[in-house]
Amino acid sequence: MQAFAALIDGLIYTRSRDLKIRLIADYLRITPDPDRGWALAALAGTLNIATVKSAAIRAMAEERFDPMLFRMSRDYVGDTAETVALMWPDKSGGDAAPTVSEVIDLLNSTSRARAPAVLAELMDRLDANGRYALLKLATGGMRVGISARLAKTAFGQAFGVSVDDVEEVWHALRPPYTELFVWGEGRTERPDPADSAFFRPFMLAHPLEDGSVHLDEFAAEWKWDGIRIQIASTGGETRLFSRGGDEVTGSFPEIAAAFNNIGVVDGELLVRGDVQGGEAASFNALQQRLGRKNVTAAMQAEYPVFVRLYDILFDGSEDLRGQPWTARRDRLELFTAKLDPARFDLSAVIAARDFEHLAEIRAAAREAAIEGVMLKRRDSLYLAGRKVGLWYKWKREPLVADCVMMYAQRGSGKRSSYYSDYTFGCWTEDGNLLPVGKAYSGFSDEELKWLDRFVRNNTVARFGPVREVEKSLVLEVAFDAVHESKRHKSGVAMRFPRISRLRRDKPAEEADTISALRAMFD
Amino acid sequence: MWIDPSRPAERALVTHGHADHARSGHGAVWATPETLAIMALRYGTEMGTPVPYGDGFEHGGVKISFHPAGHVLGSAQILLEHAGERVVVTGDYKRRFDPTCTPFEPVACDVLITEATFGLPVFTHPPIEDEIAKLLAARDANVDGCIVVGAYALGKAQRVIAELRRAGYDAPIYIHGAMQKMCDLYAAHNVPLGDLIMATGLAKSELKGAIVIAPPSAMNDRWAQRLPEPITAMASGWMRVRQRARQRNVELPLVISDHADWTELTDTLLELRPSETWITHGRTDALGRWCELHQLKARALDLIGREDEDEG
Ligand SMILES: [Zn+2]
Ligand SMILES: [Zn+2]
Numbered sequence: 001m002q003a004f005a006a007l008i009d010g011l012i013y014t015r016s017r018d019l020k021i022r023l024i025a026d027y028l029r030i031t032p033d034p035d036r037g038w039a040l041a042a043l044a045g046t047l048n049i050a051t052v053k054s055a056a057i058r059a060m061a062e063e064r065f066d067p068m069l070f071r072m073s074r075d076y077v078g079d080t081a082e083t084v085a086l087m088w089p090d091k092s093g094g095d096a097a098p099t100v101s102e103v104i105d106l107l108n109s110t111s112r113a114r115a116p117a118v119l120a121e122l123m124d125r126l127d128a129n130g131r132y133a134l135l136k137l138a139t140g141g142m143r144v145g146i147s148a149r150l151a152k153t154a155f156g157q158a159f160g161v162s163v164d165d166v167e168e169v170w171h172a173l174r175p176p177y178t179e180l181f182v183w184g185e186g187r188t189e190r191p192d193p194a195d196s197a198f199f200r201p202f203m204l205a206h207p208l209e210d211g212s213v214h215l216d217e218f219a220a221e222w223k224w225d226g227i228r229i230q231i232a233s234t235g236g237e238t239r240l241f242s243r244g245g246d247e248v249t250g251s252f253p254e255i256a257a258a259f260n261n262i263g264v265v266d267g268e269l270l271v272r273g274d275v276q277g278g279e280a281a282s283f284n285a286l287q288q289r290l291g292r293k294n295v296t297a298a299m300q301a302e303y304p305v306f307v308r309l310y311d312i313l314f315d316g317s318e319d320l321r322g323q324p325w326t327a328r329r330d331r332l333e334l335f336t337a338k339l340d341p342a343r344f345d346l347s348a349v350i351a352a353r354d355f356e357h358l359a360e361i362r363a364a365a366r367e368a369a370i371e372g373v374m375l376k377r378r379d380s381l382y383l384a385g386r387k388v389g390l391w392y393k394w395k396r397e398p399l400v401a402d403c404v405m406m407y408a409q410r411g412s413g414k415r416s417s418y419y420s421d422y423t424f425g426c427w428t429e430d431g432n433l434l435p436v437g438k439a440y441s442g443f444s445d446e447e448l449k450w451l452d453r454f455v456r457n458n459t460v461a462r463f464g465p466v467r468e469v470e471k472s473l474v475l476e477v478a479f480d481a482v483h484e485s486k487r488h489k490s491g492v493a494m495r496f497p498r499i500s501r502l503r504r505d506k507p508a509e510e511a512d513t514i515s516a517l518r519a520m521f522d
Numbered sequence: 523m524w525i526d527p528s529r530p531a532e533r534a535l536v537t538h539g540h541a542d543h544a545r546s547g548h549g550a551v552w553a554t555p556e557t558l559a560i561m562a563l564r565y566g567t568e569m570g571t572p573v574p575y576g577d578g579f580e581h582g583g584v585k586i587s588f589h590p591a592g593h594v595l596g597s598a599q600i601l602l603e604h605a606g607e608r609v610v611v612t613g614d615y616k617r618r619f620d621p622t623c624t625p626f627e628p629v630a631c632d633v634l635i636t637e638a639t640f641g642l643p644v645f646t647h648p649p650i651e652d653e654i655a656k657l658l659a660a661r662d663a664n665v666d667g668c669i670v671v672g673a674y675a676l677g678k679a680q681r682v683i684a685e686l687r688r689a690g691y692d693a694p695i696y697i698h699g700a701m702q703k704m705c706d707l708y709a710a711h712n713v714p715l716g717d718l719i720m721a722t723g724l725a726k727s728e729l730k731g732a733i734v735i736a737p738p739s740a741m742n743d744r745w746a747q748r749l750p751e752p753i754t755a756m757a758s759g760w761m762r763v764r765q766r767a768r769q770r771n772v773e774l775p776l777v778i779s780d781h782a783d784w785t786e787l788t789d790t791l792l793e794l795r796p797s798e799t800w801i802t803h804g805r806t807d808a809l810g811r812w813c814e815l816h817q818l819k820a821r822a823l824d825l826i827g828r829e830d831e832d833e834g
Binding site for chain 2: 009012013014015065066068069072073076077078079082083086087090128132416417
C-alpha cells in the first residue's frame with residue numbers, strides 16, 4: 001500500500017504528462033500481481049468496490065471526530081477523504097501495512113454495514129499518505145489527473161506493447177488484469193477476447209479547421225446530434241458501449257433486444273421525433289434516457305430510441321477494420337438491411353457535386369438540427385483513436401449570445417480557490433434578468449484571475465458557496481444549440497455553453513433578450 | 523509597554539526576529555541578544571536591551587522575563603508577573619527538536635496567550651528525519667538536475683541545512699544570496715552549517731546534483747530560471763495539505779514547520795493547564811473549540827497585522 005500511496009502522491013504533484021506515464025510504468029513493472037492490476041484498475045477508473053460509498057467515510061468521521069472540528073478541517077482542506085486521512089490518529093508503525101490486494105479482498109468480502117469497521121481497522125495500519133490512498137482507492141475517485149487512456153499508455157510503455165493492442169483486449173478483461181500482465185511480460189500470446197461482446201476503440205475525427213478536401217477522396221455524411229454508440233453482439237450476448245467504452249446496455253435495453261445479427265457496428269443513438277430531418281428529436285430528449293441504469297416501459301414509449309449506423313467493424317466474426325471505408329460501407333448497407341428498420345437505419349451519404357456545394361448544404365443544415373458534417377477518406381481503414389488526415393468533423397459555427405453574469409461559484413480541483421463557474425442571464429421583455437445557462441470554460445488563466453477579482457469585488461449577496469454579483473458584466477457565450485426547457489424559469493436551455501469573450505466594453509442593458517435566444521431554437 | 527507591536531511603539535518587548543513580530547522604528551526594545559542581533563542585521567542600527575533566557579527585569583510593578591520558545595534562534599516566550607498572577611505569551615513556538623535553537627521550556631502560568639498557526643486537527647508534522655530523507659532521495663534520483671528548496675530565510679533555511687548535516691549530507695549546500703548574512707549570523711552563534719556556497723551567478727553545470735535553498739518568493743521568479751532542471755520543493759507546515767502544495771506549484775512538498783502542530787498545541791495546554799487561555803495568531807476557532815471540549819476556559823484574541831502564511 002505504501003508504494004501505491006507514493007505513486008498517487010507522485011501523480012498529484014507531477015505536472016508533466018510524460019513524467020506521470022513514467023511513474024505509473026515504473027510502478028507497474030516492479031509491483032507484484034495482483035497489486036499492480038488493482039492499481040491499474042483504480043487509475044483507469046474500472047475499480048468498483050460496492051461496499052464503500054463516500055457516505056461511509058463521512059459516517060466514519062462523524063463517529064470519531066467532533067462535528068465542529070471536522071467541519072472546520074473539511075472547509076480548510078477541501079476534500080473529505082483527505083481531511084479524514086489527516087485527522088485520523090496515527091497508530092501505524094512496524095510492518096503491519098496492508099497490501100493493495102489485501103485491502104480489496106477485505107472490502108469486497110464484507111457487507112456495506114460492516115465496511116466502515118473494516119475500513120477503520122485498515123486506517124489504523126497506515127500512515128497519513130497511506131490512509132489517503134486507501135480512502136481514494138475504496139471510493140474509486142482517485143482524482144490524480146489520469147485518464148483511462150493515459151493509464152493504458154503507461155501500461156504499454158512499461159512493457160513495450162502498443163496502446164492500441166492494450167485497448168483491443170482491455171474491455172474483455174476484468175481487474176486485476178492478470179492476463180494482461182502475463183502478456184505484457186511476454187509470457188503468453190495476447191489474450192483472445194473472442195466469444196464475449198466487448199468494446200473496440202472508436203475511430204475518431206479531427207476538426208476541419210479551415211481549408212477544404214476533395215470529394216473524390218472524401219465521402220461526406222451528417223454528424224448527428226446524439227450519442228455515439230457501439231453495438232457488439234456475439235449472438236449470445238449484445239452489449240452497447242459509449243465513446244469511452246462504458247457499457248450503457250441497461251439504459252437502452254430495447255436496442256440490444258432488437259439487434260438480431262452478429263457483429264460490431266458504430267452509430268449514433270437518437271430519439272425519434274419531428275426535428276433533425278423529421279426523424280430524430282433533439283439531444284435534450286435523449287438526455288432523459290442517458291445515465292439511467294434501468295428504464296421503465298413508459299420511458300421507452302415516451303422517448304423511442306433508434307440507432308443510425310455509420311460503420312461496421314465486424315460482420316459475424318470477420319474483422320473488417322483492415323478494409324477501406326468504401327468496402328465497409330457496402331457491407332454496412334447489406335448488414336443494416338437485415339435489421340429491424342424501426343430501430344436501425346443507415347446514415348446517408350450526402351450527395352454533393354463539390355466542396356462548395358457541400359458547404360451550401362451544410363450551411364442550410366442549421367435549421368435541420370444537425371451538428372455538422374463528417375468527412376471520411378474513402379480509403380481509410382477503421383483505426384482506433386484520432387489519426388491525422390483520415391476523418392474530419394466539420395461542425396457548424398457555434399451560436400453566440402451576449403449574457404450578463406448573475407452568480408458565481410468556486411470551481412473544483414486546482415480551481416478551488418477561484419470563482420470559476422458562472423451563471424448568466426438574458427433580459428425579459430419587461431426588463432428582468434433570468435438565468436439562461438452556466439459555464440465554466442472558454443477563458444484563459446489571465447481572464448480567470450480577472451473574473452475571480454470581479455466576483456469578489458462585486459458581490460452583492462452570498463448563498464452558501466454561491467455569490468450573487470452586481471449585474472454589470474457582459475459575457476459573450478458560445479453554444480451549440482438552444483432549446484425549450486421547462487426546468488428553467490427563462491424557458492430556454494443551452495447546449496455546451498462556454499464563455500467566448502469578456503465584453504467589458506458593453507453595458508449590461510445592451511445584452512441579449514430571451515426572445516432573441518428563442519429565435520435561435522432548433 | 524507592548525509585545526510584538528505591529529506599529530512603532532515607545533516601548534516594545536519582541537519575542538523573535540520574524541518580520542510579523544519584530545518591526546522597526548520602536549523607541550526602546552527588549553529582546554534576547556540573538557533577536558537583537560537579527561533585528562540589527564535586518565533593520566540596520568537598531569539598539570535595544572538584551573535580556574538573556576531566564577533573566578528578567580521590572581517595569582511599572584510588573585516582572586518581565588524571557589524563556590526559550592524553540593521556534594528560531596533567539597525566540598522567546600515572555601512571562602509577566604504581577605501581584606502573584608503569571609501571564610505567558612508564547613510568541614511562535616514549537617516542541618520538536620531543532621539543532622539551531624534552544625528548546626522550548628514550559629512555563630507555569632495562570633493565563634497563557636498561545637499562538638495557533640497550525641491550530642487545526644489536520645496538522646500533524648511528520649518526523650523531520652522522514653522529510654529530510656525524502657529530500658535526499660529526490661536529490662539522488664535527479665543528479666542531472668537540482669532540487670531547489672523554498673524555505674523562509676530566518677530559521678527554516680538554517681534548520682533545513684543543519685538537519686541535512688545531521689543526516690550526514692556533507693556536500694556544499696547552495697544558497698540564494700538573500701540568505702547569506704542570516705546564515706553567517708547563525709554560524710556566529712555557534713550553529714554550524716557546513717560549507718555554504720552562493721548559487722547566484724553560478725553556471726548551470728556547477729549546480730548539477732545540488733541542493734539549493736532559496737526564499738519562497740524567489741522560487742517562481744527569474745532567479746530560478748537559471749537553475750538546471752530544478753525540482754521545486756517547499757519546506758513548510760502548509761505542505762501537509764495537498765491542495766495547498768499544488769496551488770504553489772510544488773513538486774516535492776516537505777512538511778517541515780517551526781510552529782507547534784495540533785498535537786503540540788493541545789499537549790502544551792494539557793501540560794500547563796492555565797486557568798485561562800487566549801488564542802491568537804492563526805486558527806483561533808478550532809483551538810477554541812478544542813478547549814471547550816476539554817473544559818478549558820479560552821477565548822480568541824484577534825490581532826491585526828498578522829500574515830500567517832509565509833513563515834509556516
Ligand atoms: Zn515566527
Ligand atoms: Zn509569527
